[in-house]
Amino acid sequence: MAVRFRGDDGAFVDTTLRRLPVEEVLAGRPVREFRSWQGRRHYSGWYWSATTGGHVVYESRLELARILLADQDPTVVAIAAQPFLLEGVDGDRKRRHVPDLLLAHKDGTLTVVDVKAAARVADPKVAAQFAWTRAVCERHGFGFEVWTGADAVLVENLRFLAGYRRPATIATELVPAVIDAAVVPVAISALERRLGLSVPQWLVRPVILHLLWRSWLVADLSRVLGGDTLVSAEVVA
Incomplete structure (x- = not known):
């Protein structure tokens, strides 16, 4: 399975999926550049990730929502957008595909993520592309996920909390006191x-x-956050 990715110097590298230098991919640049133009239907940009300490590109608000979930997930340790180009044979045709995200997890596993609006997943061409990508990933030890969205309240809560993701925006000396005060569930x-x-x-x-x-404090983020939201301290590993 042929793979092309870009290193952190911007140079393209050709290799195979079996020999893919994952750390270089995670530290590299998106394999495909995106451009903006007047009248473009998709909302694209760069998101600063607390997980990576750098910017992650997104090409739609749906992709941004998935990146938010990954960035807030304590089991995710690295995020790469448009990480590589896959090229291979699927039956009698040749396929080329750039997944939307590559996530690295604390336990050493990797997940390839394709983000697609729910209404488009049933399209036969889309379904065939995803079936091929899933099979390729499973043969090479990668997880594969097709993400079509999450609960709207959860996503909006994470958008709001993301405004506080940078440690520089808070009084860090108060962290121990807040955690100690939330040993048992308490309203904000x-x-x-x-x-x-x-x-x-x-x-x-x-x-x-x-x-x-x-996630050092936990709460039910499927409900709108407010002063009456109960929070409690989570044991920090």
């Missing part, structure tokens, strides 16, 4: 009031939201 507003007795209350909420982003 009550947690703010409790800690606000000893420190400025306006410093507390950003820390709570940052810890929710990092």
Whole structure:
């Protein structure tokens, strides 16, 4: 299975999937450049990832949503967008395909992700492309995922929490106190009031939201976040 990727110097590298230098791919550049033009239907751009400490490209808001989920997922340690070009034979035809994402996980596994609107997944051409990609990935030890979206409330909560993903935006010295105060489930507003007795209350909420982003505090993110949302401390590995 032929593969082409781009290193961090921008140069293209040709290899095979079996011999793919995954670390170079994860540290490299998107294999396909995207361009913007007036009237373009897709919303594209660059997202700063707390996981990678760098920017990840996306070509649609749906791709951005999947990147948000990956960036907030504590089991994901690296994210690469448009990581490589796959080229191979599928029956009597030759296929070329650039997956949307490559995710590396703490346990050493890798997941190739294709993002597609739910309405398009049933298209025979799309389904055939994904079936081929899945088979290729499984033969070479990669996981494969077709992602069509997630619960709207969850995604919007993550969009909001992402505003607090940078440690530089919070009073990091308050992190231990917030975690200690949330050993048992407590409402966000009550947690703010409790800690606000000893420190400025306006410093507390950003820390709570940052810890929710990092999963050091946990809450039911399928419900709209608010002052009455219960949070509790998660044991940090």
